[in-house]
Amino acid sequence: MSIEGHTGLPRLLAGLEPGSEPMTLAAHARIHGPLPRIAPAQLIEEVERSGLRGRGGADFPTARKLRAVAGRRRVGPVIVNGSETEPASAKDRLLLARLPHLVLDGAVLAAGAIGSSEVIVKVGAGSPDLLRALDSAASVREHESVSVQVVTGADGYVSGEESAVVHYLNGGSPLPTFVPPRPFERGFRGRPTLIQNPETLAQLALVARFGSRWYRELGTAADPGSALVTITGAVAAPGVYELAFGTSMGDLLNAAGGPTEPLQALLVGGYFGTWVDALAAGRLRLAREDLRSVGCSLGSGVLIALGESACGLHESARVIAYLAEQSAGQCGPCVFGLRAIADAVGAMADGVAGPRERDRVLRWATEIRGRGACHHPDGAARFVESALRVFEDDIERHRRGRCQARPAGLPLGEGAVRVPGGRLADLRKRGGARVPA
Amino acid sequence: MSAVLRVNPIACEAHGLCVELLPELFRLDDWGYPILDQSEVPPDLVGLARRAVDACPTLALLLDED
Numbered sequence: 092m093s094i095e096g097h098t099g100l101p102r103l104l105a106g107l108e109p110g111s112e113p114m115t116l117a118a119h120a121r122i123h124g125p126l127p128r129i130a131p132a133q134l135i136e137e138v139e140r141s142g143l144r145g146r147g148g149a150d151f152p153t154a155r156k157l158r159a160v161a162g163r164r165r166v167g168p169v170i171v172n173g174s175e176t177e178p179a180s181a182k183d184r185l186l187l188a189r190l191p192h193l194v195l196d197g198a199v200l201a202a203g204a205i206g207s208s209e210v211i212v213k214v215g216a217g218s219p220d221l222l223r224a225l226d227s228a229a230s231v232r233e234h235e236s237v238s239v240q241v242v243t244g245a246d247g248y249v250s251g252e253e254s255a256v257v258h259y260l261n262g263g264s265p266l267p268t269f270v271p272p273r274p275f276e277r278g279f280r281g282r283p284t285l286i287q288n289p290e291t292l293a294q295l296a297l298v299a300r301f302g303s304r305w306y307r308e309l310g311t312a313a314d315p316g317s318a319l320v321t322i323t324g325a326v327a328a329p330g331v332y333e334l335a336f337g338t339s340m341g342d343l344l345n346a347a348g349g350p351t352e353p354l355q356a357l358l359v360g361g362y363f364g365t366w367v368d369a370l371a372a373g374r375l376r377l378a379r380e381d382l383r384s385v386g387c388s389l390g391s392g393v394l395i396a397l398g399e400s401a402c403g404l405h406e407s408a409r410v411i412a413y414l415a416e417q418s419a420g421q422c423g424p425c426v427f428g429l430r431a432i433a434d435a436v437g438a439m440a441d442g443v444a445g446p447r448e449r450d451r452v453l454r455w456a457t458e459i460r461g462r463g464a465c466h467h468p469d470g471a472a473r474f475v476e477s478a479l480r481v482f483e484d485d486i487e488r489h490r491r492g493r494c495q496a497r498p499a500g501l502p503l504g505e506g507a508v509r510v511p512g513g514r515l516a517d518l519r520k521r522g523g524a525r526v527p528a
Numbered sequence: 529m530s531a532v533l534r535v536n537p538i539a540c541e542a543h544g545l546c547v548e549l550l551p552e553l554f555r556l557d558d559w560g561y562p563i564l565d566q567s568e569v570p571p572d573l574v575g576l577a578r579r580a581v582d583a584c585p586t587l588a589l590l591l592d593e594d
Contacts, residue, residue, distance in 0.1 A: 268538070269536045269537070269538050269539070421537070421538045422537035422538055422540070423537065423540060423541075423542055423559060423560075423561040424537060424557060424559070424561050425537075427558075427559040427561075428557070428559070431558070455558070458557050458563060459557075462535070462537055462561070462563070463537055464536075464537050464538050
């Protein structure tokens with residue numbers, strides 16, 4: 092019996108039942124069919140035609156990454172980077188805890204495509220549920236020719252960065268290293284290593300089964316397929332939703348139950364992302380060209396709605412202080428630059444700094460870009476530049492002591508957005524599938 | 529033939545010799561770390577760039593020549 096790909100949504104989240112149990116291999120095979128047999132070159136070609144891009148934040152074409160490793164000798168393992176250190180993101184947790192076989196399928200297929208027989212799944216610290224789900228999922232697949240090993244990682248925002256993951260698995264500290272060489276050149280134990288986000292691999296597992304034509308039935312020509320988006324903040328039902336590329340921001344918010352109050356801004360792409368004022372955001376779709384037009388990208392797929400009752404300047408000051416604290420502490424421009432920026436934005440939020448301080452922060456933000464070993468300073472710079480643009484008027488308002496907003500409490504710190512078992516509403520009609528956070 | 533300068537930001541400890549020796553390409557940020565506005569080294573500065581690389585106490589400066 093051959094199983095066809097699902098029409099419409101959900102795709103990745105198809106068959107996800109309420110509760111907290113991981114989907115069994117039998118249920119997984121019933122929904123998606125068995126692991127397909129596909130020649131390495133054919134799989135890479137199909138992935139290329141699908142237009143699939145990495146979903147960890149860097150947005151890199153997956154086929155190119157596969158090819159970069161496939162052409163090399165002594166290929167190392169496929170590393171599933173399930174660190175998900177972005178505090179507001181919950182999609183990778185959801186996939187790993189609830190749909191481990193879909194991710195493992197993708198990892199095993201990717202291993203076949205690059206000529207590897209080894210998969211390492213790296214999850215963040217304090218994830219016993221993920222570890223359990225993955226270990227038991229791996230144990231029922233032991234007959235496969237690809238070995239699967241699950242490793243718990245360390246805490247910290249930058250520990251999920253690609254080179255930090257490889258450094259950690261090689262026995263070092265979970266901190267980024269100076270690149271190049273990048274992992275695809277010299278990674279795990281010095282071998283060329285493919286490192287992918289869990290969602291990317293889950294998408295790849297479906298492309299391998301149902302083909303690129305099916306994959307492109309959803310989304311736009313430039314951004315085909317679906318994406319997992321963690322929607323949180325001032326929405327009625329925060330959670331992880333699977334939506335088609337091309338979906339309007341309004342429909343995205345409606346998938347999460349709609350705004351709970353009038354919105355002033357959206358933070359697109361998480362804490363390395365960009366604030367967009369609500370008016371401009373209303374004209375955007377979930378598509379790279381739209382997001383680029385306002386200087387942002389989907390990043391790790393996080394969307395945070397900020398209500399009018401909250402203060403964007405205050406929330407941004409908290410986030411930038413967090414990002415400064417999360418610097419690996421290795422590179423001077425990141426350590427000192429982010430600290431100075433955080434202090435200055437904090438002073439603006441406290442009403443004791445004005446336009447001069449703002450100009451200084453913008454200069455620092457420009458200067459620290461590209462001057463860290465990883466992209467931590469770049470992401471933080473992007474965030475703070477957008478905050479000072481969108482919430483510019485608030486700086487003066489704070490100086491006059493006229494801000495009466497209440498804290499919105501954007502999630503900071505590990506596991507700030509949880510994906511518990513609990514209720515799972517089927518929002519297929521609205522074009523989403525949801526797990527409340 | 530091109531020469532490209534890179535700073536290894538992990539190794540750099542803001543000694544500032546690169547700025548002393550090659551102010552044409554480097555300037556300092558507010559904390560004494562070098563800012564390299566343009567990584568391609570013009571042919572007439574390659575000699576000075578090599579000297580700056582040799583002078584860096586933490587070997588944080590790299591010159592890729594090919």
